[in-house]
Amino acid sequence: MPPDIIIHNGVLMTFDDARPSAQALAIADGQITALGSDADVLALAGDATIRINAHGGTVLPGFIDSHVHLFGGSVELDCLDLYGVEGLDAMCAAIRPYAEANPGDDLVFCVMADYGILGTGKTPTRQDLDQILSDRPLAMFAPDHHTIWANTAALETTGLLPGGTVDAGSEIVMGDDGLASGELLEPGAYSPILALTRHGGREMLGLTTGKDPVPPATLAQRTMDKDVLARGLAHCAAQGITGLHLMDGNTYQLELLSELEAEGRLLCRCHVPFHMKGTDPLERLTTEAPVMRDRFQGDMVRCSHVKMFIDGVMESGTALMLEPYPGALGANGNTGDEVFTQDHFVACCIEADRLGFQIAVHAVGDAGVRRTIDAFEAAQHHNGRRDSRHRIEHIEVIHPDDIPRLADLGIVASLQPGHAPTGHFFPPGSEDQYLHPHQIAGAFAWQSIRKAGARVIFSTDWPVIPVDVMPNIRAAIAPLDLGPEWVDQSQSLEETLASYTRDNAWVEFNERNKGKLKVGMLADVVVMSHDLTTLAAEEITTAFACVTICDGQITYQRDR
Structure with a gap:
């Protein structure tokens, strides 16, 4: 034939x-x-x-992008992108015309707002945003999606202006006047803002709660959500991508993707996780996760991993560090925010491993990474060693003593070259705000981890940075030179391409079917x-x- x-x-x-x-x-x-x-x-x-x-x-x-947020990234293709915008005047020039062009939006929503958008060390406040728009809710998402800044109207609409109780690891930052300052740290604080977006926050539910929409999405909403996912999938296919590992998940997303497959509109294979929150009881893993996994086991749409967060991000001082941050971020001895208590996190890792799930954990700070390694080690001791291919996502800072433990325990390093200050995407020079000089040796240590024998895979964490493959490859093979204190972590072209194809197929236990010609x-x-x-x-x-x-x-x- x-x-x-x-x-x-x-x-x-x-x-x-x-x-x-x-x-x-x-x-x-x-x-x-x-x-x-x-x-x-x-x-x-x-x-x-x-x-x-x-x-x-x-x-x-x-290409397989092994860490994306497909629904959120797809929605944000139509949001106002503030990448590269600096200063209040430039923000006004970008945001006001966009607001006028979208009068029906309940929330004027902007993305890719740099932490230093108003200058180094200046955190945007609701009063700053009120100068841009005072009569409509306005909010800006940080690139890492761990912080939102909102104006007074948005805070009033969501009931957040007087503050409130939030999940562990999240914070509604309060101002000297006793009201919310406008800075909302982590999903437990900013979820009410997302509920005002065009998609009603459904695009981020897999990240913020891991639950399905309540009340259930209407037929019109499902159609709207499928259409935006189809656009995002087409955008990924245009980069040469054929596979995606989602790092936020719920049954709703799996259903939408399965419907797209049935309609002939699913352009990439999608692996979707069961998302376990630090506030969830252990029983969710035992009762809900296997049901979700067993229901979705196709070649195009599959559920096989559990995603958890152990910490936040360095830029907001929420990543877990082994010592207090330098400067203002380290005020009052701040070492970051605990998303899981360690006992609960270890118990969740043991149970997920016992159930045969692969585990993927967001861990940015050196203490967060160590806690995750410790939990994976505990799972091995408790359940016995198996070919688990458990993953740590990001590893932006690791203590040098912990690098060999990755290979020893068979832990996969899931890294995003474009996130590094050497990656050509985010402006270098701010790392001294959240790293001590002696921590630089373990910062974004791709080659050090690879040389120590651990498997390294690459991704973008879209929409933290664009899902475009080639800029991320450049970040790996031609990183910026930040000076002699930064170890050269350059990757070869062949190992970078392998990490983006063969090794990303391997990490999803699919090396017999894909990742090679x-x-x-x-x-x-x-x-x-x-x-x-x-x-x-x-x-x-x-x-x-x-x-x-x-x-x-x-x-x-x-x-x-």
């Missing part, structure tokens, strides 16, 4: 040791059926075979515009995806 698709005149990077390179491949019925020379593979073509000329570009397994593998393939191996590291972002194929179907195609 002739193949459905042939890709020829390419430079295939297969990640298959038995056949590391080739010129062409054939696809039929969603699988790779042949690799070889142009002549050999083209000879298999039939009249209906689609022939794709790679024009000498690199052909890879489809090999006969019998699922036909998830990307054709790049250039031979990536010929580009200087600094020029890697000139390359782009020309064709994306997921499950044997062309999900994206563009001219060169």
Whole structure:
């Protein structure tokens, strides 16, 4: 039977040791059926075979972004992006026209507002935002999605102006006048603000609570939510992405994605977690998580991991650190905010591991990372060692003593090169606000972790940074030089691409089906515009995806 698709005149990077390179491949019925020379593979073509000329570009397994928030990222494609905006005047110039153009929005919602948007050390207040808009609710999301700043109208509408009780690890920051200052730290504080968005906060429920909408979404809301997810999936496919590991989850998202699959609109394979909060009873893992997992076990939509947070982020002083932060962040001995009590966190890890789940934990600070390693170790002692592939997400700071423990315990380091101050995305120079000089050796220590033997995988954490693959690859292979005190953590192109493809397939226990260009593998393939191996590291972002194929179907195609 002739193949459905042939890709020829390419430079295939297969990640298959038995056949590391080739010129062409054939696809039929969603699988790779042949690799070889142009002549050999083209000879298999039939009249209906689609022939794709790679024009000498690199052909890879489809990219897998192993840490995204798909629903939130999809919604934010239509929000006002304040990336690069600095100062109150520039904020007014951006926000007021956007507000006028969207008079029906209950909340004027902006994203990518830098912590230093009003200058280093100046935290936005409700009074600052009132100068921009005073008669309508206005809120800004920080890039890391751990902080929202809201104006007085937004705080009044949500009942947050006088303050209130929030979950552990969250905070409604209060002003000297006894009212909320406008700064809301972590989901337990800012969830009422998100309820005012166009999607009613449904886009972030998988992150803020892990529960489904209450009351249940109407048919019109489900249609609206599916349409925005479809747009986000198309945006991912345009980057050469064929797989996504979501790091926020609920049954609602899994249902929407399954409906998109049935409608032929699911362009990427999606792994969705069961989200466990620090305030949740242990019984949720035993009673709810297995039911959710067992219901969704398809090739395109799957639930197989549990996601938890152990801490916050350094920029707001909520990441857990082994010693107080420097300067103002360390006032009153602040070492961060505890999202889980350690006893409860260890118990949750033991139970999730006992149930056979993979565990993914957000841990940013060196104390948060250590607590997570300790909990994974406790699970091994309690349940016995197995091929768990448990993951720590971010590891922005790790104590050097803990680096070898990752490999010893088989823990996967799930890292985002574009988040680092060396990553070309966030402005460098502010790290002295939250790192002591002696902590820099363990900061964003990708290569140190890799050299110590731990498996390293790469992702973006979209929408913290764009889901675009090539800028994140540049962050890994051509990081900025911040001076001699910063260890060079540069990655090679091959290990970076492997971490984005083969290794991200491995971490989802799918190495026998994807992550390589090999006969019998699922036909998830990307054709790049250039031979990536010929580009200087600094020029890697000139390359782009020309064709994306997921499950044997062309999900994206563009001219060169």
